Amino acid sequence: xxxxxCKDGKGVMDNxxxxxxxxxxxxxxxxxxxxxxxxxxxxxxxLIRECPILSNIEPKQIKVWFQNRRCREKQRKEASRLxxxxxxxxxxxxxxxxxxxxxxKQVSHLVYDNGYFRQHTQNSGLxxxxxSCESVVTSGQHHMTPQHPPRDASxxxxxxxxxxxxxxxxxxxxxxxxxxxxxxxxxxxxxxxGIVAISHGCPGVAARACGLVGLEPTRVAEILKDxxxxxxxxxxxxxxxxxxxxxxxxxELLYMQLYAPTTLAPARDFWLLRYTSVMEDGSLVVCERSLxxxxxxxxxxxxxxxxxxxxFPSGYLIRPCEGGGSIIHIVDHMNLEAWSVPEVLRPLxxxxxxxxxxxxxxxxxxxxxxxxxxxxxxxxxxxxxPVALRALSQRLNKGFNEALNGFTDEGWALMxxxxxxxxTILVNSSPDKLMGLNLSFxxxxxxxxxxxxxxxxxxxxxNVPPAILLRFLREHRxxxxxxxxxxxxxxxxxxxxxxxxxxxIGNYGGQVILPLAHTIEHEELLExxxxxxxxxxPEEAIMGxxxxxxxxxxxxxxxxxxxxxxxxxAPIDASFADDAPLLPSGFRIxxxxxxxxASSPNRTLDLxxxxxxxxxxxxxxxxxxxxxxxxxxxxxxxxxxxFESHMQENVASMARQYVRSIIASVxxxxxxxxxxxxxxxxGLRPQLGPPEAQTLARWICQSYRCYLGVELLKSGxxxxxxxKSLWHHPDAVMCCSLKASPVFTFGNQxxxxxxETTLAALQDITLEKIFxxxxxxxxxxxxxxxxxxxxxxxxxxICLSSMGRPVSYERAVAWKVLNEDENAQCICFMFMNWxxx
Numbered sequence: 001x002x003x004x005x006c007k008d009g010k011g012v013m014d015n016x017x018x019x020x021x022x023x024x025x026x027x028x029x030x031x032x033x034x035x036x037x038x039x040x041x042x043x044x045x046x047l048i049r050e051c052p053i054l055s056n057i058e059p060k061q062i063k064v065w066f067q068n069r070r071c072r073e074k075q076r077k078e079a080s081r082l083x084x085x086x087x088x089x090x091x092x093x094x095x096x097x098x099x100x101x102x103x104x105k106q107v108s109h110l111v112y113d114n115g116y117f118r119q120h121t122q123n124s125g126l127x128x129x130x131x132s133c134e135s136v137v138t139s140g141q142h143h144m145t146p147q148h149p150p151r152d153a154s155x156x157x158x159x160x161x162x163x164x165x166x167x168x169x170x171x172x173x174x175x176x177x178x179x180x181x182x183x184x185x186x187x188x189x190x191x192x193x194g195i196v197a198i199s200h201g202c203p204g205v206a207a208r209a210c211g212l213v214g215l216e217p218t219r220v221a222e223i224l225k226d227x228x229x230x231x232x233x234x235x236x237x238x239x240x241x242x243x244x245x246x247x248x249x250x251x252e253l254l255y256m257q258l259y260a261p262t263t264l265a266p267a268r269d270f271w272l273l274r275y276t277s278v279m280e281d282g283s284l285v286v287c288e289r290s291l292x293x294x295x296x297x298x299x300x301x302x303x304x305x306x307x308x309x310x311x312f313p314s315g316y317l318i319r320p321c322e323g324g325g326s327i328i329h330i331v332d333h334m335n336l337e338a339w340s341v342p343e344v345l346r347p348l349x350x351x352x353x354x355x356x357x358x359x360x361x362x363x364x365x366x367x368x369x370x371x372x373x374x375x376x377x378x379x380x381x382x383x384x385x386p387v388a389l390r391a392l393s394q395r396l397n398k399g400f401n402e403a404l405n406g407f408t409d410e411g412w413a414l415m416x417x418x419x420x421x422x423x424t425i426l427v428n429s430s431p432d433k434l435m436g437l438n439l440s441f442x443x444x445x446x447x448x449x450x451x452x453x454x455x456x457x458x459x460x461x462x463n464v465p466p467a468i469l470l471r472f473l474r475e476h477r478x479x480x481x482x483x484x485x486x487x488x489x490x491x492x493x494x495x496x497x498x499x500x501x502x503x504x505i506g507n508y509g510g511q512v513i514l515p516l517a518h519t520i521e522h523e524e525l526l527e528x529x530x531x532x533x534x535x536x537x538p539e540e541a542i543m544g545x546x547x548x549x550x551x552x553x554x555x556x557x558x559x560x561x562x563x564x565x566x567x568x569x570a571p572i573d574a575s576f577a578d579d580a581p582l583l584p585s586g587f588r589i590x591x592x593x594x595x596x597x598a599s600s601p602n603r604t605l606d607l608x609x610x611x612x613x614x615x616x617x618x619x620x621x622x623x624x625x626x627x628x629x630x631x632x633x634x635x636x637x638x639x640x641x642x643f644e645s646h647m648q649e650n651v652a653s654m655a656r657q658y659v660r661s662i663i664a665s666v667x668x669x670x671x672x673x674x675x676x677x678x679x680x681x682x683g684l685r686p687q688l689g690p691p692e693a694q695t696l697a698r699w700i701c702q703s704y705r706c707y708l709g710v711e712l713l714k715s716g717x718x719x720x721x722x723x724k725s726l727w728h729h730p731d732a733v734m735c736c737s738l739k740a741s742p743v744f745t746f747g748n749q750x751x752x753x754x755x756e757t758t759l760a761a762l763q764d765i766t767l768e769k770i771f772x773x774x775x776x777x778x779x780x781x782x783x784x785x786x787x788x789x790x791x792x793x794x795x796x797x798i799c800l801s802s803m804g805r806p807v808s809y810e811r812a813v814a815w816k817v818l819n820e821d822e823n824a825q826c827i828c829f830m831f832m833n834w835x836x837x
Contacts, residue, residue, distance in 0.1 A: 021057075021065075022053075024053055025053055025054060025057070028051050028053055028054060029054070029062075029065055029066075029069070030069075032047055032051075033066065033069050037066070037069070037070060037073075038066065038070065039066065041059070041063075044059050044062045044063060044066075045059055047062065048062065087321075087322075087323040087324075087325070088212055090322070090323075091212040091321050091322075091325070091327055094327070095194075095195060095210050095211075095212070095327060096195075098174070098210075099195060099210065153297055153298040155243055155251075157297060158243060158251050158253075158273065158297065158298075159245060159251065161273055161289075161291070161297055162245070162249075162251050162273060162275035162287075163275075164313075165273065165275055165287050165288070165289045165313045165315075166275055166277065166285060166287050168289075168312075168313035169285070169287040169313040169314060169315045169317075169331060170285075170317065172206070172208065172313065172314075172331045172333065173208065173315075173317045173329040173330075173331050174317070174329065178199050178202050178206055178208075178333070179199065179200045179201055179202065180197035180198070180199060180200070180208055181197060181198060181199075181200045182195075182196070182197055183196040183197055183198050183207075183353060183356055184353070193209075193211060193361060193364050193365065193368070194209050194210050194211025194212070194364055195209065195210040195211070196208070196209045196356055196360065196361060197209070198352035198353055198355075198356055199333070199352050202333075203312070203335065204310070204312060204333060204334055204335035204336070205333075205334055205335075205336065205349075205350060205351060205352040205354075205355045206312070206331070206332065206333040206334075206352055206355070207331075207332050207333075207352050207353075207355045207356035207359070207360040208329070208330065208331050208332075208360070209328075209329075209330045209356070209360045209361060209363075209364055210327070210328070210329050210330075211327075211328055211364050211367075211368075212321065212325060212326070212327055212328075213325060213326055213328060213364070213367040213368055213371050214324065214325045214368075214371035214372075214374075214375065215325065215326060215367060215370065215371050215374070216320070216324075216325075216326065217283075217284040217318040217319070217320055217326045218284065220284075220316070220318045220326050220328060220367060221276065221284050221286050221316065221318055223366065223367060223370060224286060224316050224363060224367075225274075225276075225286060227256070229366075229394075230362060230363060230366035231359060231362060231363070232394065232397045232398070232401070233258050233259050233261065233358065233359075233401075234256065234257070234258055234259075235257040235258060235259050235267070235401070235405075236256070236257050237254055237255075237256045238254065238255045238256075239252050239253070239254055240253045240254065240255060241253040245277070247277060247278075248277070248278060249275060249276050249277030249278065250275075250276045251273065251274070251275055252273070252274040252275075252276075253272070253273060253274075253291075253298060254270075254271075254272040254273075254274055254288075255269070255270070255271060255272070255300060256269065256270040256272060257269045257270075257303075257306060258270075258309075259401040259404070259405050260404070260405055261348070261564070261588065261590055261636070262345070262404075262458050262588070262590060262634055262636040263404065263424065263456050263457065263458045263636055263638075264341065264342055264345055264458050264634065264636075265340070265341040265342075265345055265348075265349075266305060266306065266307050266340060266341075267305060267306050267307070267405055267407075268306065268307055268308075268309040268336060268337070269303055269306040269307070269308055269309070270290055270308070270309055270310075270311055271290060271291050271299070271300035271308070272288050272289065272290055272291065272311060273288065273289055273290075273291050273297070274286065274287070274288045275287050275288075281319070282319070282320060283317060283318060283319040283320075284317075284318040284319075285315065285316070285317055285318070286315050286316045286318075287313060287314065287315030287316075288311055288313075288314055288315050289311055289312060289313045289314070290309075290310045290311045290312070292310065304408075305407065305408070307337050307340045308337070309334060309335060309336050309337050310334065310335040310337075311333070311334050311335075312333040312334065312335070313331075313333065314331045314332050314333045314334070315330075315331060316328060316329070316330055316331075316363075317329040325371075328364070328367070330360050330363055330364065332355055332356075332359050332360045334355065336349040336350075337349070338350045344460065344592065344632070344634070345592070345634065347592050348590065348592065357563065358564070369386075369390075373386040373387065389526055392526060392550065392552075393524065393526050393552050395582055395584075396550065396552045396568045396569075396570060396582065396584045397552065397566070397568060397584075399570070399582050399583070399584035399640075400566075400568045400584040400585070400586055400588075400638060403426070403454040403456070403584065403585075403638045403640050404454075404456060404588075404636060404638045406426040406454065406456075410428070410430065410432075411428045411429065411430025411432065412426045412427070412428045412454070413426065413427050413428070414426060415427050415453075415648075415652060422457055422660070422663075423455050423456070423457045423655075423656045423659045423660060424455070424456050424457065425453065425454070425455055425652050425655065425656060426453070426454045426456070427451055427452070427453050427454075427648065427652075428451060428452045428453075428454070429450060429451040429452075429645075450643065450644050450645035451642070451643055451645060451648065452583065452640055452641070452642055452643075453640070453641045453642075453643055453648070453651055453652060453655055454638055454639070454640050454641075455638070455639050455641075455652075455655035455656055455658070455659045456636070456637060456638040456639075456659070457636075457637050457659055457663060458634055458635065458636045458637070459634070459635050459637075459663055459666070459667075460632060460633075460634055460635075461589070461632065461633045461634070461635055461666075461670050462632060462670075463632075464633060464670045464673055465673070466555065466563070466564070466565040466589035466590070466591050466633050467555055467556050467557055467563070467565055468673055469565070469589060469635075469666075469669065469670060469673055470553070470555060470556060470565035470566070470567055470587065470589055471556050472669060472673060473567055473587060473666075473669070474551075474553055474556075474567055476669075479665060479668075479669050480662050480665040480666055480669065481662075481665075524552065524553070524554040525552070525553040525554070525556070526550075526551070526552050526553075527550075527551050527553070528548055528549070528550055528551070528572070529548065529549040529551055529569070530548055548571070548572045549569045549570065549571060549572065550569065550570050550572045550582070551567070551568070551569035552566070552567075552568045552569070553566070553567050554566045555589070563591070564588065564589070564590050564591070565588070565589040566586065566587065566588050566589075567586050567587045568584050568585070568586035568587075568588075569584065569585060569586055570582040570583055570584045570585065571583065583640040583641075583642065584640065585638060585639040585640050586637075586638065586639075587635060587636070587637055587666075588635070588636045589633050589634070589635045589636075590633060590634050590635075590636075591632075591633045592632040592633055592634065635666065637659060637662060637663065637666075639655065639658065639659060639662075641654075641655055654803075657757060657758065657764075657802065660758055661757075661758035664758050664759055693723055693746075694722070694723045696735070696746060696817075696825075697722045697723040697726045698722055699817050699818065699819055699820075699825060700712070700726065700733070700735070700817055700828050701713055701722060701726070702818075703790075703815055703816060703817045703818050703828070704815055704828070706790075706818070707789075707790040707791040707815045707816070708791060708813070708815065712726075712729075713725045713726065713729070726748055727748045727749055728748070728749060729748055729750060730750060731750060731830050731831060731832045731833075731834075732747070732748070732750040732751040732753075732754040732809075732829075732830065732831040732834055733747065733748045733750070733751055733828065733829070733830050734746065734747040734748075734751040734755075734762075734828070734829050734830075734831075735747070735817060735826040735827065735828045735829075736767045736826060736827055736829070737826055738824060738825075738826060738827065741766055741767075741768065742766065742767040742768075742827070743763055743764075743765065743766050743767070744762045744763065744765050744766075744767065745762070745763060745826060746759075746762070746826075747759065747762055750834075751831075754801065754807055754831065754834050755770065755801050755802050756801040756802050756803045756805065757801075757802045765802055767779075769800070769802075770799045770800050770801070770802075771799050771800070772797075772798055772799070772800065774797060774798075775797050775798065775799055778794060778795060778797065779794070782794060782814070786814050786815070786816065786827060787816070790815060790816050791813065791814065791815035791816070792813075792814050792815075793811065793812075793813055794811065794812040794813070794814060795811065796808070796809055796810045796811045796812075797809065798837065799831070801836075805836055805837075806836070806837040807831075807834055807835070807836055807837065808834065808835055808836075808837050809831040809832060809833060809834040810832055810833040810834075811832050811833075812829060812830060812831045812832065813829070813830045813832075814827055814828065814829050814830075815827070815828055816828075
């Protein structure tokens with residue numbers, strides 16, 4: 001029988017005999033252990049042969065030594081883990097005790113206030129203010145309305161503002177200047193991010209967080225002061241002046257700009273004073289506030305395209321923690337000027353919960369992430385360290401925000417008139433934007449791009465969980481990228497070096513080949529997608545057989561309330577480098593308020609949105625609970641394209657139609673995923689489309705039977721099935737208006753495919769545009785017969801798609817569509833046996 005000891009590595013007990021190892025033997029065994037902690041029997045015998053110093057030790061004793069060594073290693077790791085947990089629990093206990101003390105003080109003040117006002121109400125109808133007890137009642141709030149001498153932009157004046165800012169910030173961080181309530185869904189504990197609270201009843205929006213991070217205070221301050229590195233809504237922070245103070249601190253004058261999250265709102269900027277100082281107990285404080293006219297300090301004139309927001313005293317209190325790390329208190333308190341955005345978006349600017357999620361909790365998560373990366377020195381997939389992966393993710397997000405906001409100082413210029421179209425087109429021809437885009441492909445072809453074009457739009461969604469919609473868009477790309485993508489991709493390749501973002505995903509299929517990083521705390525996924533199957537058209541041979549996308553996905557947790565969901569991607573080359581240029585495109589879905597009754601959004605419900613609801617949407621909705629999302633959300637879409645200057649108009653038209661097709665596809669998917677599409681038994685409601693579409697389908701079929709004497713569809717089709725049967729009819733059926741210049745108003749699936757467009761963009765195509773000269777003469781001669789006789793048969797010929805591609809058809813039929821009162825509504829065309837030439 002053999003016994004083992006895990007106390008040390010000097011020896012073992014074997015059959016009652018203690019074997020002691022020499023220091024040289026222990027050193028050799030330790031070296032072998034680091035090479036192979038669990039050697040096999042053959043490997044142990046090989047070790048004895050290779051190390052003469054171990055020749056007098058039996059293989060069984062070697063086996064026992066390795067068992068003991070693994071046991072000690074396991075005990076050491078467990079002890080280290082328990083010590084870390086103990087330190088964290090101790091720090092959390094300290095935080096909870098401080099929070100409990102603060103809440104007790106707040107209760108005492110509220111009780112005192114209640115008794116004070118009750119007594120004065122009983123004594124007089126109009127109570128007078130007793131300033132003698134104000135400092136007791138407010139306990140730190142009396143400084144909110146200080147009687148300071150006039151201040152100016154001098155060092156003494158700035159120091160006065162800084163000291164006042166520090167006092168007000170501390171009263172919010174650890175005092176009772178703001179009534180804090182625990183943020184819904186946030187429970188403090190050893191595994192939580194920290195203690196998160198939001199304001200109740202104070203001006204503007206405010207959030208506060210307390211937590212423990214495994215970084216030293218100076219490192220924490222360094223990270224938090226570099227706001228663009230962790231707050232992705234932050235465009236830039238410019239330090240315009242730095243003044244040292246007598247106590248060793250610094251006063252900085254900052255100008256900060258924040259991106260607008262959607263095309264429906266302007267960007268924000270701040271004119272700030274930041275004060276960094278060390279307190280007597282060794283705590284490090286970084287506090288900020290806006291400089292306004294009421295303070296007589298230095299001023300900053302308004303900046304075009306930005307709304308000046310106000311930051312009330314906010315900042316970070318960082319205290320060293322016993323055993324390493326820091327205890328941090330974060331306060332964010334702002335007035336984001338909600339009046340400047342449409343009413344539907346105001347919850348984003350008036351919600352303290354949104355501020356906590358976007359800013360306060362993001363700061364804590366960033367600190368925890370960096371601390372975790374520092375403790376894990378191993379590299380992630382792709383040979384990249386976490387900091388490099390985070391930089392890639394930030395570049396994607398920043399590029400998307402730049403395209404979405406389209407600032408003029410970055411070279412963006414509006415194409416056309418803003419507000420006149422549902423899709424906004426911006427063009428950027430600045431050298432900085434184009435630098436690095438003119439890359440050579442594998443076969444040596446070098447295209448030349450003269451500019452970058454961005455097509456962007458926003459839409460309101462009703463009753464669609466953002467996380468579920470985003471996950472569906474990521475996993476089922478063909479649902480939004482399947483509308484004539486071949487033609488769009490060919491046009492994009494002809495006019496520039498970058499193919500249409502996501503263009504080959506829908507028709508050819510995409511494969512995730514490399515998940516680069518998945519940060520649980522950020523709920524963010526970074527991955528490389530290989531789009532296979534290229535080479536189906538000559539233009540694709542220029543690009544090579546495979547295309548790759550660098551893609552970032554966040555906000556996919558459907559249990560997180562109010563979280564923004566993003567899917568951002570950019571085409572990359574197979575030899576992609578960290579500093580390679582990117583043209584990000586994608587989607588951002590922002591949930592709106594959950595408590596107010598949402599009105600129906602003004603959106604187009606096309607025919608396609610009523611057809612073929614997939615089972616994936618049903619399953620997602622069945623698993624969706626009321627607490628996991630809001631009733632309304634706003635989706636913002638932005639796509640970037642490189643182009644040559646002489647093709648700018650063509651690319652703009654292509655981009656506009658492509659974004660419109662995506663909007664139509666998203667509406668169809670959103671309708672499928674909406675819980676309102678489910679009946680009481682969890683199945684789909686039988687309603688297939690809007691009444692107008694069903695009525696038009698019925699009129700088309702009745703008029704065809706009336707004029708031609710035969711049925712357009714099979715007999716016995718119900719009223720609702722008429723719409724679906726007409727949509728899937730093999731011939732291209734399209735209706736155009738009865739105007740001087742007729743435009744198309746309806747088309748079935750074959751008709752939309754033939755014109756290489758979408759239902760949303762169909763109304764932009766005129767009847768005259770699709771015919772060549774011969775077809776126009778033929779139509780002109782037959783048009784009177786159509787209006788008098790009611791129908792006409794047209795000879796076969798050639799027409800053109802919206803992309804200019806020729807389409808041949810064997811023959812066509814045109815007839816008037818009459819309504820119930822036998823008045824002409826439109827003219828319907830049916831092109832038979834059509835194909836692209």
